[in-house]
Amino acid sequence: MKNHTAILLAALVVLTVFAANTASAADTASAADTASSNNSTYNVVYADYKCESWSDEQYPVIDLFGDKYVPLFNDSENIRDLHVNKLARLVLDSNETYTFKNNEKLNLGNGYALEAKKIDIDNETVWLEFTKDGKFVASQNISVNTGENNKTWNVTLDNVEGENNIVVMRVYVNQLFAGVENNIVRIDGVWLIDYANARTLNIGDKLGDFTLKEITSGVEKSNLRGLVFKNDMNNSSVTCNIVGTNYKCGSWSNEQYPLIRLFEENYVPLFANNSLTWQSNIDKPAKLVLDSNETYTLEPEEKLDLGHGYALEAKKIDISNETVWLELTRDGQHVAEKNISISTEDNKTWNIVKDNIQGENDTVVMKVHVKQLFVGTEKSIVWIDGIWLIDYANARTLSIGDKLEGFTLEKIIGGVDEADPGSLTFESVPASNCSAPSDSEKVSAKFTNKSMEPSILWCKEFWGYISMKSKQTFC
Numbered sequence: 001m002k003n004h005t006a007i008l009l010a011a012l013v014v015l016t017v018f019a020a021n022t023a024s025a026a027d028t029a030s031a032a033d034t035a036s037s038n039n040s041t042y043n044v045v046y047a048d049y050k051c052e053s054w055s056d057e058q059y060p061v062i063d064l065f066g067d068k069y070v071p072l073f074n075d076s077e078n079i080r081d082l083h084v085n086k087l088a089r090l091v092l093d094s095n096e097t098y099t100f101k102n103n104e105k106l107n108l109g110n111g112y113a114l115e116a117k118k119i120d121i122d123n124e125t126v127w128l129e130f131t132k133d134g135k136f137v138a139s140q141n142i143s144v145n146t147g148e149n150n151k152t153w154n155v156t157l158d159n160v161e162g163e164n165n166i167v168v169m170r171v172y173v174n175q176l177f178a179g180v181e182n183n184i185v186r187i188d189g190v191w192l193i194d195y196a197n198a199r200t201l202n203i204g205d206k207l208g209d210f211t212l213k214e215i216t217s218g219v220e221k222s223n224l225r226g227l228v229f230k231n232d233m234n235n236s237s238v239t240c241n242i243v244g245t246n247y248k249c250g251s252w253s254n255e256q257y258p259l260i261r262l263f264e265e266n267y268v269p270l271f272a273n274n275s276l277t278w279q280s281n282i283d284k285p286a287k288l289v290l291d292s293n294e295t296y297t298l299e300p301e302e303k304l305d306l307g308h309g310y311a312l313e314a315k316k317i318d319i320s321n322e323t324v325w326l327e328l329t330r331d332g333q334h335v336a337e338k339n340i341s342i343s344t345e346d347n348k349t350w351n352i353v354k355d356n357i358q359g360e361n362d363t364v365v366m367k368v369h370v371k372q373l374f375v376g377t378e379k380s381i382v383w384i385d386g387i388w389l390i391d392y393a394n395a396r397t398l399s400i401g402d403k404l405e406g407f408t409l410e411k412i413i414g415g416v417d418e419a420d421p422g423s424l425t426f427e428s429v430p431a432s433n434c435s436a437p438s439d440s441e442k443v444s445a446k447f448t449n450k451s452m453e454p455s456i457l458w459c460k461e462f463w464g465y466i467s468m469k470s471k472q473t474f475c
Contacts, residue, residue, distance in 0.1 A: 040210065041228045044071055044084055050095040051189025053152065053172045059191070061090060065207065066264025070193045074156065074165040085215050086161045088168075088198035094190050096304075097174075099297045099383070101182045105131075107293065110194050114171065119183040121176055126185045130155055130169060132196055142173050152189075161198045168195040184374075186297070238407060242269060242421040244277040248293040249386025251349065251369045257388070258421060260285060263405040268390045269422075272362045273353045278415030282422040284358045286365075286395035295371070296384045303329075304384075308391050310335075312368065317380045319373055324382045328352060328366060330393055340370050349386075358395050365392040398424070 046058040060071050060082055069087040091110050100106050105115045117127040117139070124145040130137045140153050155169040172189035205212045214228035244256040258269050258280040267285035271277070289308050296304055298314040305311055315325040315337070327337040336354075341347045352366040369386030402409045407426035415422035 041216070043216075044082060047093075049170075049189070049191055050093050051170075051172050051191065052095060053148065053189060054170070054191075059167075062087070065210070072160060072163050072166050072195075072198060074163075074167055075154070083161070083163060085201040086163065086198060087201065088160075088193040088195050090192075091194050092190050092192040095188065096190075096294065097297055098187045098190065099177070099184045099295055101184050106187075106295070108190065108192055111196075112169075112192060112194075114187075114190070116185050119176055119185050121178050121183050124176060126173060126176060128153065128171065128173075128185075144173055144175055157195060160195050161200050166195065168193055237410065237425055237427050239423050239425045241423040242277065242280065242282060242415065244418065244421065245291075247367070247386070247388055248291050249367075249369050249388070250293060251345070251386055252367065252388075257364075258282075259288065260424065262424070263407070270357055270360050270363050270392075270395060272360070273351060273364050276418070278417055278421035280415065280422070281358075281360060282414060282424060283398045283412050284360065284395060285398070286357075286390040286392050288389075289391050290387050290389040292387050293385060294387075296387070297374070297381045298384070299379050299381050306387065306389055308394075310366075310389060310391075312384075312387070314382050317373055317382055319375055319380050322373060324370060324373060326350065326368065326370075326382075340368075342370055342372060354392060357392050358397050363392065365390055 042062055042064055044060050044062045047061045048055065049057055049059065060073060062069050062071060062084070064087075068090040070090050072083040072086045072088060089110075091112065092108055098106055100116050102116055102119050105113045107113055111133040113131050113134075115129045115131065117129050119126050123143075125141055125143050127139065127141045129139040138155050138157070140155075142153055143150050151173050153169075153171045153173070154167060155171075156165050157168050158164040158166070160166040160168065170189070170191040171187060174186045174188040177184045177186055201207075201212050201215075203212055203215070212228070216228065240260050240262055242258045242260045245259040246253060246256055256277055258271055258277040260267050260269060260282070262285065266288040268288050269280035269282045270284045270286060271280035287308075289310065290306055298304055298312075300314055300317050303311045303313045309331040311329050311332075313327045313329065315327050317324050321341075322343050323339050323341050325337065325339045328335040336352050338350050340350055348370045350366075350368045350370070351364060352368075353362050354365050355361040355363070357363040357365070367386070367388040368384060371383040371385040374381045374383060398409055398412070400409055400412065404426065409424060410427045411423075411425035413423045413425070
């Protein structure tokens, strides 16, 4: 009996030590998994320029928390030497058509502007000037008759976060246009970064609730550098408020629409025509596609791509009667159309309203302002200087408990008046508690480390043998 007792005690010691080691290993693995789940890696990728004339070229971009940034680069840079920790926000990557006259400025956003200083039809040149907050940055006289390569103006600057020869803007001049009153320049491509507000990131720097933990190295174009951030966020609530926002179009500058920013994206709560901002349906948001005061020009039967599948086409331009027939489509399907007269200012705006959008009627989905019609030497064109559009086709109705970007909707507070137009409150979920396993998952998770299974099985067999011997002894 003493022998069996000794064997039993020895077995208990072995099991105790093994259990301790197993627990320690499991805890270490769990801690590593939790730390890993708190980390987010953002890699640089190469994106095609939207301008068709640069369709065979690419630029580096990195998406950080819903915003696109461009690592500083120059034309001669080796791919492995990208300054991934020196970032500038991407302001524009556009293949839209912009037109402007002599001494007219094109607002590019973030304080940047492009001005046509002089349009010379005889010599087929245009003198463009680039400014920031009204101050001169660069200028160039561009020829449109000396080959396709000369139609692109690459603006490079020195001493951007300590780097030289950095590409900050690209402009493609399509052609010059001689009108009966004014000459205009047509630009079909603009790419711009906010170089003036570029920043250098160092290990330990914070962006919102994230801390930069690591800067990874790239090897080649298919494996570029990246940034690894640690999520520092604990349980917290985030309140997103509706704000009354002025339309960018100058003709609607005295009007506002409701806007709510949800996790780095702009959304518009559905609202009825002629309603006030605080009367919007805060729980029924649609993504804002466009709020633009840019000048767009269309020839007859030419389409303007608005994004998200929406397009605007000039079906017919009637110079004699001063009217233009416009049609809105989505994914090639007819949505709405109108023959717009430009004889009076009141008639120049087309408000598109639709019924049965998430159960709401008379909902404003788009606004278009027609500036004027233009008679050219070959074709007539329509000038549009204001477009506002929401992605009504993908609007959604939010309910308590719905999740967005790892946040759970906790409260829906309706609008009361202009000072209190309403809000949504979200509660965050800590990374360590995300996707908590069920009871069955917890059991199976114990054996995810395959190298531990033989030892566990051996231990079970050994304990069974000892138990059997014990029973034989004490029976």
